[in-house]
Amino acid sequence: MERTRTVEGSPDAPLVLIDKVGGALRLAAVDPNALAEGLSPGMTLADARARAPELKAEPYEPDADAKLLGRLLEDFGRFTPMAALDPSHGLILDVTGCGPLFGGELALGQAVKARTTRFGLTARLALAGTPQSARALCRFGSGGMFSTESARRAIRALPVSALEISDRDTQALRRAGLKTIGDVDERPRASLAARFGAALPTRLDRLLELEDARITPHRPAAPIRADRMLLEPITEDAHVETVLGDLLADVCVLLERSGQGARVLRLRLFRVDDGVRWLEARSARPTRDPRMIARLFRERMTAEGEALDPGFGFDHLRLEVVLSEPLAAEQTAFDQQPSRSKALGDLTDRLAARLGEGAVLRVEAVDSHLPERATRWRPTSQAAMSKPDKVATPAGGTPVRPLRIFDPPQPIEAIALAPDSPPARFRWRRVDHRVVSSEGPERIEGEWWRRRERVRDYYRVEDAEGRRFWVFRAGLFGEEPPPRWYLHGLFP
Amino acid sequence: MKNIGQNASEVRNLVTGLARPHASACPPVFSTGLTELDAHLGGGLRREAVHELFGADPGQTQAADGFALGFALRSEPKNLVWVVHTRAFSEAGLPYGPGVEDWGLETRSLVMVTVRDTAHLLSAGEEALASGAADAVLMSAWGDGPAFTLTASRRLALAAGRGRSTGFFVRAAARPAPSAAETRWRVRAAPSAPLEAQAPGSSALAVELLRTRSGAPSGQWIVEWDREARTFAAPSASRGLVSLPADRANGADQDGRRVA
Numbered sequence: 001m002e003r004t005r006t007v008e009g010s011p012d013a014p015l016v017l018i019d020k021v022g023g024a025l026r027l028a029a030v031d032p033n034a035l036a037e038g039l040s041p042g043m044t045l046a047d048a049r050a051r052a053p054e055l056k057a058e059p060y061e062p063d064a065d066a067k068l069l070g071r072l073l074e075d076f077g078r079f080t081p082m083a084a085l086d087p088s089h090g091l092i093l094d095v096t097g098c099g100p101l102f103g104g105e106l107a108l109g110q111a112v113k114a115r116t117t118r119f120g121l122t123a124r125l126a127l128a129g130t131p132q133s134a135r136a137l138c139r140f141g142s143g144g145m146f147s148t149e150s151a152r153r154a155i156r157a158l159p160v161s162a163l164e165i166s167d168r169d170t171q172a173l174r175r176a177g178l179k180t181i182g183d184v185d186e187r188p189r190a191s192l193a194a195r196f197g198a199a200l201p202t203r204l205d206r207l208l209e210l211e212d213a214r215i216t217p218h219r220p221a222a223p224i225r226a227d228r229m230l231l232e233p234i235t236e237d238a239h240v241e242t243v244l245g246d247l248l249a250d251v252c253v254l255l256e257r258s259g260q261g262a263r264v265l266r267l268r269l270f271r272v273d274d275g276v277r278w279l280e281a282r283s284a285r286p287t288r289d290p291r292m293i294a295r296l297f298r299e300r301m302t303a304e305g306e307a308l309d310p311g312f313g314f315d316h317l318r319l320e321v322v323l324s325e326p327l328a329a330e331q332t333a334f335d336q337q338p339s340r341s342k343a344l345g346d347l348t349d350r351l352a353a354r355l356g357e358g359a360v361l362r363v364e365a366v367d368s369h370l371p372e373r374a375t376r377w378r379p380t381s382q383a384a385m386s387k388p389d390k391v392a393t394p395a396g397g398t399p400v401r402p403l404r405i406f407d408p409p410q411p412i413e414a415i416a417l418a419p420d421s422p423p424a425r426f427r428w429r430r431v432d433h434r435v436v437s438s439e440g441p442e443r444i445e446g447e448w449w450r451r452r453e454r455v456r457d458y459y460r461v462e463d464a465e466g467r468r469f470w471v472f473r474a475g476l477f478g479e480e481p482p483p484r485w486y487l488h489g490l491f492p
Numbered sequence: 493m494k495n496i497g498q499n500a501s502e503v504r505n506l507v508t509g510l511a512r513p514h515a516s517a518c519p520p521v522f523s524t525g526l527t528e529l530d531a532h533l534g535g536g537l538r539r540e541a542v543h544e545l546f547g548a549d550p551g552q553t554q555a556a557d558g559f560a561l562g563f564a565l566r567s568e569p570k571n572l573v574w575v576v577h578t579r580a581f582s583e584a585g586l587p588y589g590p591g592v593e594d595w596g597l598e599t600r601s602l603v604m605v606t607v608r609d610t611a612h613l614l615s616a617g618e619e620a621l622a623s624g625a626a627d628a629v630l631m632s633a634w635g636d637g638p639a640f641t642l643t644a645s646r647r648l649a650l651a652a653g654r655g656r657s658t659g660f661f662v663r664a665a666a667r668p669a670p671s672a673a674e675t676r677w678r679v680r681a682a683p684s685a686p687l688e689a690q691a692p693g694s695s696a697l698a699v700e701l702l703r704t705r706s707g708a709p710s711g712q713w714i715v716e717w718d719r720e721a722r723t724f725a726a727p728s729a730s731r732g733l734v735s736l737p738a739d740r741a742n743g744a745d746q747d748g749r750r751v752a
Contacts, residue, residue: 343625344571344603350623351605351616359606363589363599375589377604398687398694399594399719403561404554404585431551436683439691462692466683467551490585492558492595492681492695492717 014052018045019060028060065089072119073218074276077268078316079112081221090138092131094215101229109145119274131215132206136162148209155207156182163203169196181207222266222320224258226250233272233313237301240269240308240317244297247319248290254321261286261327265293269308270316277308282357283349284381285342286325292346299353348380357381370447371458371488372407400442400460402470402489409486412471419477422459426471428487433463441473454479460491468492522567524715525723532711533675533704539567541674542621542648542659546666546702548680553584553632553664556679558717559697560630560660561595565722567658569627571601573620577613578606580634580664596719610639614648621659622651632662636669645671668702676702682714685728694718696727 014034016027025045037052073091076083082094099105109125116123126138128151140162141154158181160173178184189201205211226247263286269277281296352360361377414426422438438461446453454475462468468491475483521536530536547556564572593599607613617631649672652659678700684693700712715724
């Protein structure tokens with residue numbers, strides 16, 4: 001497979017991609033015209049120019065190729081959820097049971113071919129019983145559709161290089177007079193294993209479809225999913241929502257049957273032209289309420305910078321349940337209002353879908369005595385399952401912790417009357433504050449396992465206007481560098 | 493036909509009654525805890541409405557937040573949604589869990605929503621108010637903006653009524669402008685009554701009622717927040733020491749209260 005590109009000049013001129021290998025420019029890939037001229041990958045550019053002076057050379061970009069292949073892989077998710085990369089520059093699809101969706105395996109093959117042509121690629125297809133035999137038939141044979149019998153026959157005729165073992169072993173097989181896979185197959189397996197290792201007989205069995213091995217899909221297939229293939233591509237959000245409604249109805253039935261509720265759902269939209277868009281909806285609690293999930297998806301669709309960009313339209317939509325949790329069937333009395341806590345869960349899910357996961361937060365206590373690390377804000381989608389702990393505060397009439405905190409603390413210039421006394425005045429953001437009352441120090445030691453953290457002496461101070469601050473002195477008198485003052489928080 | 497119409501409306505009334513089982517459970521107002529303030533407001537602050545609180549200057553954001561949080565706590569919410577504009581983080585700091593807890597709110601009932609711009613602040617606040625999920629919604633905005641229109645404030649007020657939720661809209665670094673808010677306040681920190689050894693006492697706030705929809709006259713008070721009783725109280729020991737800032741021409745009298 002090669003990337004096609006527009007190159008000026010005669011369309012018949014051979015096109016090659018060149019790469020620097022060991023100090024010499026060598027051909028990395030060639031087009032059909034070049035092939036006809038007798039050029040082949042691995043040749044030096046100088047040799048190639050000697051044979052075909054009019055050739056066009058372009059730099060070889062393996063990263064761009066890999067990217068294109070990755071996009072193709074995503075797109076081929078439309079044919080089967082079980083798709084994987086097959087290096088180099090190949091894809092492998094497990095289409096077991098997918099044929100009928102496309103009107104037979106032959107039609108499926110044609111659809112795949114049509115799709116690759118749309119990407120501007122030339123592809124060779126092979127359909128066989130095991131991934132290994134399909135790979136061998138595609139890369140070392142001429143491709144095609146094979147039944148087990150015909151595949152075995154075709155494989156036996158392939159050269160031993162189709163085994164894809166090390167060059168030395170291939171050479172050794174050839175020297176022994178074993179030119180084709182069929183020749184190797186006729187030898188006793190035990191002696192092959194003794195000479196070439198146990199891997200060779202396994203390889204042989206997989207090639208000859210005597211042993212099956214699964215592929216590892218690029219994305220694990222979701223057990224609960226629904227698909228809609230559309231005859232006419234759709235572009236409008238409203239139409240997407242309609243199709244989504246159908247998909248949700250299917251998925252929710254499946255969820256109910258398995259006693260599960262969805263936490264994370266992914267909607268994949270396959271574009272007619274090129275590419276796959278996807279949206280994800282997350283819920284803090286397992287749910288199978290289609291209306292609620294639809295609302296979450298709607299929030300995602302209208303969220304800023306999340307426009308769907310349908311291009312020429314979507315012709316295939318898939319809804320997958322990425323994460324689910326057990327959810328018992330429930331029934332609410334018809335005159336009963338849904339509880340506030342459930343409503344709150346729905347609200348936080350909607351806001352998280354609109355504003356982003358990290359925008360809807362709950363307090364979580366952390367086991368740290370440094371004030372800025374004593375608690376943290378955690379997304380509700382992660383914290384919802386465990387109730388946040390109560391934050392321990394000392395009893396007393398006045399608050400000892402500020403309502404708002406600066407992280408990191410803000411440096412201030414402060415004057416204290418004695419080395420260990422509270423500040424008498426300080427300057428913060430170019431404003432002078434005269435301290436009229438103060439309380440402290442509350443000494444908080446740095447965490448010894450973190451270096452360069454100094455002892456802090458905290459003071460609660462109030463200035464002449466009644467504003468209350470939380471300030472601290474980092475470090476002790478006489479230390480080097482000298483202690484510094486910081487403002488850490490504001491009290492109401 | 494007339495009969496059917498009548499029946500239909502009866503059924504509709506019945507259904508609305510069923511759908512709102514708590515319609516009469518909550519009194520329409522809640523007490524601020526301060527008798528004279530309640531009396532001035534005609535019983536207390538209205539539920540299912542939006543109250544606006546302005547910081548007297550950008551440095552008084554936390555005072556306005558504290559006052560609003562105090563009001564919200566007076567309405568005894570089971571849960572509270574706090575929508576915060578992230579621009580305030582660099583100016584006034586990040587809401588701090590232990591501090592919120594210290595102020596009297598159990599943080600397990602708190603959900604914080606951070607928003608990057610005023611449009612999202614308004615839409616998230618409206619959504620939270622209308623959802624019926626939160627008893628109280630606190631919104632902390634920063635600065636003025638074209639989004640804060642009369643229409644926007646009406647939408648918030650309607651949403652509060654729809655979701656049976658009370659909204660507290662804190663406007664830091666902003667000037668009061670016409671709005672559909674039920675009440676409008678201006679808040680600044682006031683010197684507290686010092687404890688022994690010159691330690692700062694309970695948080696005292698100088699609050700000014702600028703406007704009410706009910707037509708109650710404006711006024712000024714000095715209030716103190718009692719975090720244990722979760723109530724506002726008259727400033728404790730040293731009322732004589734309490735003074736309002738000098739720049740307030742029509743300042744409070746000796747009682748810390750201006751007779752309007």
